[in-house]
Amino acid sequence: MDFHKKILIIRFSSIGDIVLATSPLKTIRKAYPNATITFLTLDKFSSLLEYHPDIDHLLAINNNMTIKEIWDFRKYIVRSNYDIIYDLHNSLRSNLFTLWSSTPSFQLKKPRIKRAILFYFHKNYFDTSFSTTKMYHEHLGPIWRNTNSPVPLTNLRLSEYEINKAKSYLISKGVLSDFMVLIPGAAWKQKQWIVKNYVKLLGKINNPVIMLGSSSDKICSDIASLCHSVINLSGVTSLRQALGIIANAKHIIGSDTGLLHAAEALGKSVSMILGPTTKETGANVLLPDSHSIEKDIWCRPCSQNGSLPCYRKKQYCMESIEINDVLDSIPLA
Known part of the structure; x- marks a missing residue:
């Protein structure tokens, strides 16, 4: 025992x-x-x-x-x-x-x-x-030796109070239901999709969109300055508050970053935009309704966490990903 x-x-x-x-x-x-x-x-x-x-x-x-x-x-x-x-x-x-x-x-x-x-x-x-x-x-x-059991999915837990508190906060912002969460930031700039592409993508999404990130995610303010419909909460929430918002969302879109993995652990489908990282570096999705959006380019992956500057004349791994590649992975209303 x-x-x-x-x-x-x-x-x-x-x-x-x-x-x-x-x-x-x-x-x-x-x-x-x-x-x-x-x-x-x-x-x-x-x-x-x-x-x-x-x-x-x-x-x-x-x-x-x-x-x-x-x-x-x-x-x-x-x-x-x-x-x-x-x-x-x-x-x-x-x-x-x-x-x-x-x-x-x-x-x-x-x-x-x-x-x-x-x-x-x-x-x-x-x-x-x-x-x-x-x-x-x-x-x-x-x-784990000599077992044919499937590898368990990841799992995080929120209290009912946290989920309801996040829902009440969103209602105060005019967001009632069927909203999506955008998490465009990442620890390294090379892992971030292009600002103008995010803005064009948001123009094709009819659902309300909440943007999450840290106060250091400049990409969030850049997107918000060009797309006034997005509700920018970057640098505003704590980690638990961000999880509460994600738990109420319909779908999550963003970079290969921690909150995308956290979203799946809360049972939420994600569209993960991959550039310099791949599943061999830990960048992959787990849920059947989630999608990795990536291009098969000879130079990727180029580093463990995307920290190394791109050595080519442009970052093909990110620039080759088109708006429709991401849009097709999103369950639109």
């Missing part, structure tokens, strides 16, 4: 990767239904996992911890006497936290060599069935 088992799961960042980590989390909970599961992440992302049914304790740390603070926290982890540790990040920090630990640990092995060959030599040695959620599962040890 696993009544007294204590399990630690580590995934620090970012939003999209934490969301994808809820798939193996479900498998771990299924294998140990009575265990106490603690999820360790960064404090700026921890609200993402509030109310999650498979998490008993949410442990959050600051991204700017000193080496001494990390070392002291490592001692706390050792004193906590976890029975199993699943390191789904495999970073320097996660390795320091588990250093010299006698606890049985299962650690994600990232396909760095395959990705480097793909980025620099454009040779793809990934299995055609590769996905990040499947990759996580392949490093869970015996609970």
Whole structure:
């Protein structure tokens, strides 16, 4: 029996990767239904996992911890006497936290060599069935070996109060129902579709559109200045408030960014516009009604997260995506 088992799961960042980590989390909970599961992440992302049914304790740390603070926290982890540790990040920090630990640990092995060959030599040695959620599962040890079970979908949870509060807020903005959410921003500019294309796309959508993003997403203000019908809430909502709005939406459109993955974890279909990233880098959709909009261009993917500047005379991977490519993926009213 696993009544007294204590399990630690580590995934620090970012939003999209934490969301994808809820798939193996479900498998771990299924294998140990009575265990106490603690999820360790960064404090700026921890609200993402509030109310999650498979998490008993949410442990959050600051991204700017000193080496001494990390070392002291490592001692706390050792004193906590976890029975199993699943390191789904495999970073320097996660390795320091588990250093010299006698606890049985299962650690994600990232396909760095395959990705480097793909980025620099454009040779793809990934299995055609590769996905990040499947990759996580392949490093869970015996609970996933010799199983033909399907990889679970991702999952986030909101309270009824949060959903209704978001609905009331939208009504105050004149949005009653059947609205869509646009999330055009991304951590790196190379992952963002062209502003003028978004504006033309919005002109063809009859549904109300709410735009979400952070205060640093300049693309949101650029779109809002050219399209006055869109309701721009970038930089206005908290992470939980943004999730509440998404949970009330009909469909989500945007870049390969964390909130698109979060939308699917809330059961919402998405249209994910892909440029420099592909499924081999974690950029893919999971739900049957979702769509990845991408072009088969020899130079992509070119980096893990789209951070590298395009070395060609123009960014063909984004500029080749036409308005109708995105429009055809949207369930219009």
